[in-house]
Amino acid sequence: MPDETNQPLVELQQVDKSFDGNGDLVLEDISLHVKKGEFVSLLGQSGCGKSTILNLIGGFEEPTAGKVYLDGEPVREPGRRCVMLFQDYGLLPWRSVLKNVELGLEPIGLSADERRERAMEYLRLVGLDKNIRQLPDELSGGMKQRVAIARALAMKPELILMDEPFAALDTFNRYYLQDELLRLQEKEGTTIVLVTHDIDEAVYLSDRVFIMKPHPGRISRGLRIEPSKPRDRSHGDFQYYRRIILEEFHFTQPKQEPDFQI
Numbered sequence: 001m002p003d004e005t006n007q008p009l010v011e012l013q014q015v016d017k018s019f020d021g022n023g024d025l026v027l028e029d030i031s032l033h034v035k036k037g038e039f040v041s042l043l044g045q046s047g048c049g050k051s052t053i054l055n056l057i058g059g060f061e062e063p064t065a066g067k068v069y070l071d072g073e074p075v076r077e078p079g080r081r082c083v084m085l086f087q088d089y090g091l092l093p094w095r096s097v098l099k100n101v102e103l104g105l106e107p108i109g110l111s112a113d114e115r116r117e118r119a120m121e122y123l124r125l126v127g128l129d130k131n132i133r134q135l136p137d138e139l140s141g142g143m144k145q146r147v148a149i150a151r152a153l154a155m156k157p158e159l160i161l162m163d164e165p166f167a168a169l170d171t172f173n174r175y176y177l178q179d180e181l182l183r184l185q186e187k188e189g190t191t192i193v194l195v196t197h198d199i200d201e202a203v204y205l206s207d208r209v210f211i212m213k214p215h216p217g218r219i220s221r222g223l224r225i226e227p228s229k230p231r232d233r234s235h236g237d238f239q240y241y242r243r244i245i246l247e248e249f250h251f252t253q254p255k256q257e258p259d260f261q262i
């Protein structure tokens, strides 16, 4: 549940971003905030700057103008309070499932026993405690992403930045992992910013969706998704929000009589 009282965990104030010297903006005037415990999605077509926003929040890029804050402090570099989760899982192929999860814990000064215990706890949570000795290549895509989620959560970050983490998975695995992610987020109270171009995914998971437009990348609308979670994908409420988003992208057509019959 989002914390409605405290200051935002993430805040972008009037952020512009260009990568080249000639001032062509990739992002223009991005202002948004994310509360602690909130699940927020950035939704938009390829190239509109979604990943760039994640990189700015994570401290991997600097804004050309404007400010990015994490818990009230300007973001200057990547830190341990925030982890990134990618579509391609980011697992080391030569390390076992257990060792991949332990990897994220190596820099934080836990003993070997503590690392193992913490890694096992999170592998149990994602249902992979029987697979700890397997190598990533021996796992399905869904299992690999569960290892990556366990590794991210085991680091106990306040913020997880997810860049299309389920895009490579089939529909069943995607639905399954989306439910699992919501369950784990509720349990851990983690704040999540998700980048996606999947409208259903954004509506199913998010407390708020920021709809983006390209050239330059900007937020055209912030939409609060009111129904409580878990949501029913076939419910009218779900279709209501889908429709608002489709209209924002101009994907809906007025009803026309067909010119010909087949």
Ligand SMILES: Nc1ncnc2c1ncn2[C@@H]1O[C@H](COP(=O)(O)OP(=O)(O)OP(=O)(O)O)[C@@H](O)[C@H]1O
Pocket (backbone or CB within 6 Å): 019, 026, 044, 045, 046, 047, 048, 049, 050, 051, 052, 053, 197
């Ligand atoms: N490091 C970089 N150097 C130069 N241009 C970049 C860099 N990173 C991103 N861009 C450009 O910024 C624009 C936005 O890219 P970004 O990856 O943020 O978009 P996106 O919405 O996440 O796209 P996708 O959904 O395809 O991942 C693109 O035109 C891209 O080419």
